[in-house]
Amino acid sequence: MAVSKLTLAATSGKSCKILLGLRLLAFSATLSAAIVMGLNKETKTFIVGKVGNTPIQATFTAKFDHTPAFVFFVVANAMVSFHNLLMIALQIFGGKMEFTGFRLLSVAILDMLNVTLISAAANAAAFMAEVGKNGNKHARWDKICDRFATYCDHGAGALIAAFAGVILMLIISAASISRLVQPNKCCSTTASPSVVP
Amino acid sequence: MAVSKLTLAATSGKSCKILLGLRLLAFSATLSAAIVMGLNKETKTFIVGKVGNTPIQATFTAKFDHTPAFVFFVVANAMVSFHNLLMIALQIFGGKMEFTGFRLLSVAILDMLNVTLISAAANAAAFMAEVGKNGNKHARWDKICDRFATYCDHGAGALIAAFAGVILMLIISAASISRLVQPNKCCSTTASPSVVP
Numbered sequence: 113m114a115v116s117k118l119t120l121a122a123t124s125g126k127s128c129k130i131l132l133g134l135r136l137l138a139f140s141a142t143l144s145a146a147i148v149m150g151l152n153k154e155t156k157t158f159i160v161g162k163v164g165n166t167p168i169q170a171t172f173t174a175k176f177d178h179t180p181a182f183v184f185f186v187v188a189n190a191m192v193s194f195h196n197l198l199m200i201a202l203q204i205f206g207g208k209m210e211f212t213g214f215r216l217l218s219v220a221i222l223d224m225l226n227v228t229l230i231s232a233a234a235n236a237a238a239f240m241a242e243v244g245k246n247g248n249k250h251a252r253w254d255k256i257c258d259r260f261a262t263y264c265d266h267g268a269g270a271l272i273a274a275f276a277g278v279i280l281m282l283i284i285s286a287a288s289i290s291r292l293v294q295p296n297k298c299c300s301t302t303a304s305p306s307v308v309p
Numbered sequence: 310m311a312v313s314k315l316t317l318a319a320t321s322g323k324s325c326k327i328l329l330g331l332r333l334l335a336f337s338a339t340l341s342a343a344i345v346m347g348l349n350k351e352t353k354t355f356i357v358g359k360v361g362n363t364p365i366q367a368t369f370t371a372k373f374d375h376t377p378a379f380v381f382f383v384v385a386n387a388m389v390s391f392h393n394l395l396m397i398a399l400q401i402f403g404g405k406m407e408f409t410g411f412r413l414l415s416v417a418i419l420d421m422l423n424v425t426l427i428s429a430a431a432n433a434a435a436f437m438a439e440v441g442k443n444g445n446k447h448a449r450w451d452k453i454c455d456r457f458a459t460y461c462d463h464g465a466g467a468l469i470a471a472f473a474g475v476i477l478m479l480i481i482s483a484a485s486i487s488r489l490v491q492p493n494k495c496c497s498t499t500a501s502p503s504v505v506p
Contacts, residue, residue: 178447181436213490220486224421228428228479235429236436239378243437244448250375251441253450282425289417292489293410 131287132203138280139196142230145273146189149237152176152270154263174256174263181240182267188233189274192281195226213292220288227281234274241267324484329400331481336393338474339427343386346434346467349373351460371453371460378437379464385430386471389478392423410489417485424478431471438464 153175161168176182199219244264247255257264350372358365373379396416441461444452454461 174447179445180439184432184436217487217490220489221483224424224482224486225479227421228424228475231425231429232432235381235433239381239433240436240440242377243440243450248376250371251450251453253440253448256448278425282422285421286418289421289486289489290414292417292486293414 127287128203131284132200134280134284134287135196135200135203138277138284139193139200141273141277141280142189142196143193145270145277146186146193148266148273149176149182149189149270150186152182152263152266154260156260158259172259174260176267179240181236185233185237185270185274188229189277192226192230192277195222199223216288216292220285220292223281223285223288227278227285230274230281231278234271234278237267237274238271241271325400328481328484329397331477331484332393332397332400335474335477335481336390336397338470338477339386339393340390342431342467342470342474343383343390345463345470346373346379346386347383349379349460349463349467351457353456355456369456371457373464376437378433382430382434382467382471385426386474389423389427389474392419396420413485413489417482417489420478420482420485424475424482427471427478428475431468431475434464434471435468438468 153173155171155173157169157171159167160170176186199222202219241264243253243255244267245255245257247253350370352368352370354366354368356364357367373383396419399416438461440450440452441464442452442454444450
C-alpha cells in the first residue's frame with residue numbers, strides 16, 4: 113500500500129517538474145515574442161521623385177505600433193508571460209499551500225483563458241504579416257516586406273516565438289485540465305516530496 | 310442522506326440543461342457566422358477613367374475568399390459548429406453511456422481546443438476587417454468599406470456572431486472544466502434524472 117503511494121508521489125513530483133519546465137519554456141517564448149515585436153522598427157530613405165536631375169528623398173519608418181494587430185500581439189504576449197510567471201512562482205513558492213480542488217480549478221481555467229488570448233494574438237498578427245509579405249491584389253494593398261525586409265524578418269521571428277508559445281500553452285492547458293481528474297498534489301520543488309501516508 | 314442526493318441530482322440536471330442551452334446558442338452563433346461570411350459577396354461597377362467624354366467602367370467583386378483571414382474564419386467557425394453539434398448529440402443521446410472521468414476530460418480538452426480555434430479566427434478576421442474599414446496610412450493600404458459598404462456590413466454581422474460564439478465557448482469551456490471537479494453525472498434529457506442511490 114505504502115509502495116503504491118510512494119510511486120504516486122514520485123510520478124506526481126516528476127509530472128510537476130515537467131509542467132514547471134513547460135511553463136518556463138512558454139514564459140520565455142511569449143516574453144521574447146513581446147520584446148522582439150515591441151522593439152521592431154526600421155527606418156529607410158527612398159527616392160520618391162525628381163526635380164530636374166535632383167532626386168527627392170523621403171524617410172519612412174516601419175514600427176510595430178503602426179498596426180493594431182501587432183499592438184494587440186505585444187500586449188497579449190506580455191499578459192501571458194505574466195500569467196506564466198505567476199504560475200511558476202505559485203508552484204515553486206506555493207508548496208506549503210494545499211493544492212485543493214478550487215486552486216487547481218482556477219489554474220486550469222486561467223490557463224484556458226490565456227491560451228485563448230495568445231492564440232487570438234498570434235493568429236491576428238500572422239494574417240496581418242501575410243498581407244505585409246504578399247500584399248492583397250483584390251484590395252490593392254501592396255506588400256511592404258520588399259522595402260522593409262529587416263522589419264519583416266524580426267516580425268517573423270516574433271511570430272515563430274509566439275506560435276511556440278501557443279503550442280506550449282495548449283499542452284500546459286490540457287495538462288492542468290487533466291490534473292483535475294487525478295489531482296496529484298503538485299509538491300513544490302523546495303519542500304522535499306513528502307511521502308503520502 | 311437521500312434528500313441531499315436528490316437535490317444533487319436536481320441541480321446536476323439543471324446545470325446540464327444550461328450547458329446544453331449554451332451549446333445550442335454557441336452552435337447557432339458559429340454556424341451563422343460561417344454562413345454569413347461564406348456567402349459574403351458584392352459586385353460593383355465603377356468609372357475608372359475617361360476616353361474623350363466616354364467614361365470607362367470596370368466591375369469589381371469583393372468576396373470572402375479574397376482574404377485568407379476570412380477563409381480561416383469560415384473554416385474555423387464551421388469546425389466549432391460541428392464540435393458543438395457533436396457534443397449536443399452526445400449529451401442528448403449519450404445518456405446511457407456513463408459520463409466517466411475520461412469522457413468528461415476529453416470533452417473539457419476538446420472544448421479548450423475549440424475556444425482556442427474560434428478565438429484565433431474571430432480575432433484574425435476582426436483585425437483584417439479593421440484595415441478594410443479604416444485602411445492603414447503607414448502601409449498605404451486604402452480602406453475598401455467606402456466602396457463595398459454592403460460587403461463590410463455583412464462581414465461585421467458575421468464577426469459579431471463569431472465573437473458571441475467566442476464568449477459562449479469560453480463559458481462552456483470553463484463549465485466543462487469545472488465539471489471535472491464536481492463530476493455531476495450529466496444525465497441525458499431523455500432518461501429521467503435517476504436518483505443517485
